[in-house]
Amino acid sequence: MEDIVMLDAIERYIRGEMLPEERVFFEQLRKTNAVVDQMVVEHTVLLNQLNKFGERKEYTHTLQDVHTLLFESGEIKKPAPAKILVLWKKYKRVIAVAACIAGITALSISGLIAYFTPKPNVSEIAQLRQELSKVKNIARQTEAAIDKFKNSPSIRPVAPGKFGGTGFLIDSRGFLATSAHVVSKADSVYVVNNKGEYFKASTIYLNDTTDIAVLKIQDDRFQGSRSLPYGIRKSSADLGEEIFTLGFPRNEIVYGKGYLSAYTGYNGDTMSYQIAISANPGNSGGPIFNQNGEVIGVLSGKQITVEGVVFSSKSKNIFRAVEEIKKDSTPNNAIKLSNSSLVKGLDRVEQLKKIEDCIFLVKSY
Amino acid sequence: MKTGTNEQDLLKGLANNDKLAVETIYKQHYNMVQTLIISNNGSPEDAKDIFQEAMIVLYEKAKSGVFELNCLLKTYLYSVCRRLWLKRLSQMQRTVAEVENMEDVVAVEEQLEWHEQQNADFHLMEKAMQSLGEPCRSLLEAYYLQKKSMVEIAGNFGYTNADNAKNQKYKCLMRLKKLFFDQYNNTQG
Numbered sequence A: 001m002e003d004i005v006m007l008d009a010i011e012r013y014i015r016g017e018m019l020p021e022e023r024v025f026f027e028q029l030r031k032t033n034a035v036v037d038q039m040v041v042e043h044t045v046l047l048n049q050l051n052k053f054g055e056r057k058e059y060t061h062t063l064q065d066v067h068t069l070l071f072e073s074g075e076i077k078k079p080a081p082a083k084i085l086v087l088w089k090k091y092k093r094v095i096a097v098a099a100c101i102a103g104i105t106a107l108s109i110s111g112l113i114a115y116f117t118p119k120p121n122v123s124e125i126a127q128l129r130q131e132l133s134k135v136k137n138i139a140r141q142t143e144a145a146i147d148k149f150k151n152s153p154s155i156r157p158v159a160p161g162k163f164g165g166t167g168f169l170i171d172s173r174g175f176l177a178t179s180a181h182v183v184s185k186a187d188s189v190y191v192v193n194n195k196g197e198y199f200k201a202s203t204i205y206l207n208d209t210t211d212i213a214v215l216k217i218q219d220d221r222f223q224g225s226r227s228l229p230y231g232i233r234k235s236s237a238d239l240g241e242e243i244f245t246l247g248f249p250r251n252e253i254v255y256g257k258g259y260l261s262a263y264t265g266y267n268g269d270t271m272s273y274q275i276a277i278s279a280n281p282g283n284s285g286g287p288i289f290n291q292n293g294e295v296i297g298v299l300s301g302k303q304i305t306v307e308g309v310v311f312s313s314k315s316k317n318i319f320r321a322v323e324e325i326k327k328d329s330t331p332n333n334a335i336k337l338s339n340s341s342l343v344k345g346l347d348r349v350e351q352l353k354k355i356e357d358c359i360f361l362v363k364s365y
Numbered sequence B: 001m002k003t004g005t006n007e008q009d010l011l012k013g014l015a016n017n018d019k020l021a022v023e024t025i026y027k028q029h030y031n032m033v034q035t036l037i038i039s040n041n042g043s044p045e046d047a048k049d050i051f052q053e054a055m056i057v058l059y060e061k062a063k064s065g066v067f068e069l070n071c072l073l074k075t076y077l078y079s080v081c082r083r084l085w086l087k088r089l090s091q092m093q094r095t096v097a098e099v100e101n102m103e104d105v106v107a108v109e110e111q112l113e114w115h116e117q118q119n120a121d122f123h124l125m126e127k128a129m130q131s132l133g134e135p136c137r138s139l140l141e142a143y144y145l146q147k148k149s150m151v152e153i154a155g156n157f158g159y160t161n162a163d164n165a166k167n168q169k170y171k172c173l174m175r176l177k178k179l180f181f182d183q184y185n186n187t188q189g
Helices: A002-015 A020-032 A034-073 A081-116 A138-151 A316-327 A348-358 B004-015 B019-038 B044-064 B073-092 B109-132 B136-145 B150-157 B162-188
Strands: A125-127 A163-171 A175-178 A189-192 A198-207 A212-217 A242-247 A254-262 A272-276 A287-290 A294-303 A310-314 A359-364
Touching: A002 A020, A002 A034, A002 B162, A020 A034, A034 B019, A034 B044, A034 B109, A034 B136, A034 B162, A163 A242, A163 A294, A175 A359, A189 A212, A198 A316, A212 A316, A242 A294, A242 A348, A272 A294, A294 A316, A310 A316, A348 A359, B004 B019, B004 B044, B019 B044, B019 B073, B044 B073, B044 B109, B073 B109, B109 B136, B109 B162, B136 B150, B136 B162, B150 B162
Parallel strands: none
Antiparallel strands: A125 A294, A163 A175, A163 A359, A175 A212, A189 A198, A189 A359, A198 A212, A242 A254, A242 A287, A254 A272, A272 A310, A287 A294, A294 A310
16 A cells, blocks of 8 residues: 555656645655655656657547548548549550550560570480489399399389489378479389388379479388378478488488579579579489478479589479369379478488488389 | 748647647648659558658657757658658568659658657557556556546446545556566667
8 A cells, every 4th residue: 555655646746746845855755765766767757658658649540530531521632543544535546556566566576586595405404313224233233123023022123214213202192293204204103112112103193394293102012101291382482491302313312401592493484493402313303391391392403504503393383283183083082282391390310210201212114 | 932930830739739730731741742652652551651650750749849840841741751651662672763852851860760769669658558458458548648537437447436446547557567667678778
C-alpha cells in the first residue's frame, strides 16, 4: 500500500498538483532519498512516453478520418483512368500506326538476330554419364561379374552396362529420379544400391528438356523403407547456398560439396541451376542437397570449355514429372513426394549415413 | 504568395490537435504527393501511407515546440515524402534509377532520423501495451490517455469503488513499467 501512496504522490508531483508546502517537502525527500528520486525520473519518462503514444494514436485516427472524409467529398481522388481513356481515343490512329511499325521492326530484328547468332554448341556440355566400357577392364569385369553371378542370389545382367549414372529414391516404394540422358538410349535399366544388389527398373517418365527421368524398381526383392530421410524442395534455392551431392563416378559412392553459383543454367536456361561442385562422369542424375538435406536439383552435366561449371536440373522439374505421371496412374499408386527433410540439423556425417542407402548406381544397357 | 504566418498557424493548429488544420494541409498537398509516388512506381495506397507518415513527422515537430518552418510547407512535405519514398523503395528492393525532382527540396535527413527515434519509442510502447493484455490496457488507456476519473473508470469497468479501481490501475502500471523499461533501456544502450 505504501507504494501506491508513493506513486500517487509522484504523479501529483509530476502534474504539478501539489500544494506549495507539500511540494517543498517532496523535493526535500527527493534530494535525500535516491530511490525516490529514481522513481520520479523513471515515472516521468514513462508518463511522457505514454502520453506521446496516446496523442499519436489519436492523431493517426484523425488522419484516417480526414482521408476518408476528403476522399468521399472528392477533394482528393485516385488518379483517374478516365484521362488515359480520353488520350487513347484521341491518339488511337497514331498508336495503331506506331504499333505496326514497332511490330515490323521487332520481327525483322529478331529475325536478323536469329540468323546471325551462332548456334549453341551442344557438345560444349558433357553429359556426365559414364561410358563404362572405356573405364573398365572388360575381361576382368566379365569374370568378376560371372563370379558374382554364381555366388549372389541377385539376378543381374551378365554384360557390363553401356552407361552409368546416379539415381535417388523420391518415393520409398521404389521410385527413383535420375537424369534423362542416363537412361534415354537404354534397352534396359538396372539400379545398384550401395551394398551391390542389382534391381531391374523400368523408365516410366523421360523428359529431355528438363533432363529428368523417373524409374520404377520392378524387382520384388526390393524392400522399400517407411520414409525417405530427405525431402524435395518445391521452392527455388538461394544463391550461394551450400550444397552437396552423392553419386557413383566409380563403383563406390562418392561425396562432393560445393555451392549454388547461378539461378540459371547453360545459356540462361531457366530449367536448371549453375553449381560449383566437383563432378565426374557417373555423377549425372545424382541428387543435389542443400544443408538441410532437401533435394534442390538433379545433377545433369558440366561445361567442358569452362572449368568448374556444372549444371543441375531444378527440383521443381521433379514435381512437374510426378504431376505428369499422376495423369495416367491410379490414385493409390501415385508417387508421393515429401517436402520435409528428416536430417535437418544433423551434422554432415550423420546426414550421409542416413541418405546413402537411398542413392543408387543406374546402369543402362 | 502564401503568407508565412498562415502556415505557422496551421502548425500551431496541428500541435493543438485541431482537426481543421489537418484537413487544410491534407487538401492543399495530398494530390502533389500522390502524383510524386504514383509517377515513381507507387500505388495510391503507398501514397496514402507516405503522406500520412509525413504528416506524423510534421505533427511531432509541431508538438516539440522548437520547430520552425523555414521554407514553404509544400516544399517541406514534398522533401519528407520524397525521402520516405526513396527509403521505402530501397527496402522493397525495387530499384529506381532516381526519383525525379518535380519540386524544390530541402534537406530533411536529420529530422527524419529524429522521427525514426520517435517511431521506435512509439512501437516500443505499443508493444508493451499489447503484451499487457486486457483489462489492464483499457484501464490504463482510460486513465492516462482519455483522462477519465477513477470514479468513472470504476463504474465502466465494474469495480465496486474507486479505490479498488485505483489498486488495479497501480498493478497494471507496474507491469507496464516493467515491460516498457526492459526494452527501453536496451534501446537507449
